[in-house]
Amino acid sequence: MGEFVRVETAEGIATIRLDRPKMNALNRQVQEEIAACARQVDADPGVYAVVLYGGERVFAAGADIKEMADMSYADMSAHSAVLQSCFTAVAEIGKPVIAAVTGYALGGGCELALCADIRIAGESAKLGQPEILLGIIPGAGGTQRLPRLVGPARAKDLIFTGRHVPAAEALEIGLVDRVVPDADVYTEALAYAARFAGGPALALRAAKQAVDRGLEVDLDSGLEIERLQFSALFATDDAKAGMRAFAEKSQAKFTGR
Numbered sequence: 213m214g215e216f217v218r219v220e221t222a223e224g225i226a227t228i229r230l231d232r233p234k235m236n237a238l239n240r241q242v243q244e245e246i247a248a249c250a251r252q253v254d255a256d257p258g259v260y261a262v263v264l265y266g267g268e269r270v271f272a273a274g275a276d277i278k279e280m281a282d283m284s285y286a287d288m289s290a291h292s293a294v295l296q297s298c299f300t301a302v303a304e305i306g307k308p309v310i311a312a313v314t315g316y317a318l319g320g321g322c323e324l325a326l327c328a329d330i331r332i333a334g335e336s337a338k339l340g341q342p343e344i345l346l347g348i349i350p351g352a353g354g355t356q357r358l359p360r361l362v363g364p365a366r367a368k369d370l371i372f373t374g375r376h377v378p379a380a381e382a383l384e385i386g387l388v389d390r391v392v393p394d395a396d397v398y399t400e401a402l403a404y405a406a407r408f409a410g411g412p413a414l415a416l417r418a419a420k421q422a423v424d425r426g427l428e429v430d431l432d433s434g435l436e437i438e439r440l441q442f443s444a445l446f447a448t449d450d451a452k453a454g455m456r457a458f459a460e461k462s463q464a465k466f467t468g469r
């Protein structure tokens with residue numbers, strides 16, 4: 213349990229809850245607490261899916277500008293690897309991760325949402341990478357994850373202009389996957405995550421890793437990643453249970469082994 217970031221778990225779903233004054237501004241402490249929560253939920257066999265949530269008002273308004281304002285090249289050069297690793301810890305959670313985007317997801321806040329697999333936004337939510345307006349650029353994966361999601365031209369538009377993207381446009385360009393009434397964002401994210409509770413955790417992890425790792429390599433290598441992940445699942449009790457249940461017209465009981 214961190215000071216500004218905590219894990220709340222219920223019925224197999226973990227929420228990583230950001231809760232810091234000043235729009236959940238991401239300072240060093242928040243980033244490190246996010247990474248600790250990511251590692252905690254990744255290692256917890258009782259957690260089948262994860263929701264990232266900043267509260268009803270805001271997801272996260274980005275890095276703490278006031279903290280960064282006094283940082284030197286040396287400071288940031290020393291910290292930026294840690295910073296990226298905190299976000300990568302979220303991206304590498306071996307379970308479905310859903311970002312519940314309320315209010316603003318800007319800068320590092322948008323980059324955090326990009327580390328999720330699915331993004332559900334409220335109708336009045338706004339996302340963006342406004343770093344350019346501060347004389348800097350995204351530094352927590354935005355220049356890499358955003359173009360992979362929306363394409364290089366749209367990513368450059370958002371990064372070059374720093375503009376806020378309303379939820380409806382974010383849906384159009386694939387930056388978010390669903391738009392729901394503001395009041396329903398968190399419950400909708402939990403409902404989607406609940407689909408995975410009690411499910412085939414090993415297969416879900418294999419699917420996520422095959423897709424994510426496959427995006428980074430050529431097709432032949434990606435097919436090899438899939439082949440190895442697919443074959444490995446035949447060593448699991450879950451695969452036997454799942455296919456036997458189908459044959460017996462019964463409900464599969466997955467154990468995560």
Ligand SMILES: CCCCCCCCCCCCC/C=C/C(=O)SCCNC(=O)CCNC(=O)[C@H](O)C(C)(C)COP(=O)(O)OP(=O)(O)OC[C@H]1O[C@@H](n2cnc3c(N)ncnc32)[C@H](O)[C@@H]1OP(=O)(O)O
Nearest residue numbers: 234235237240273274275276277291318319320342351352
């Ligand atoms: C060696 C030490 C290492 C330290 C750790 C380094 C951390 C490095 C992290 C790097 C992460 C990767 C790179 C990412 C960079 C960024 O994210 S840059 C920031 C990008 N975000 C923004 O530019 C958004 C800034 N905020 C706003 O534009 C507005 O606040 C808003 C979101 C549009 C909301 O406006 P409004 O509703 O009018 O509310 P405000 O009055 O503006 O805000 C309320 C209070 O919250 C404070 N605040 C808001 N955002 C931030 C922020 N990002 N950082 C710090 N503080 C923020 C705002 O100042 C208000 O405070 P008070 O005036 O004191 O009430």
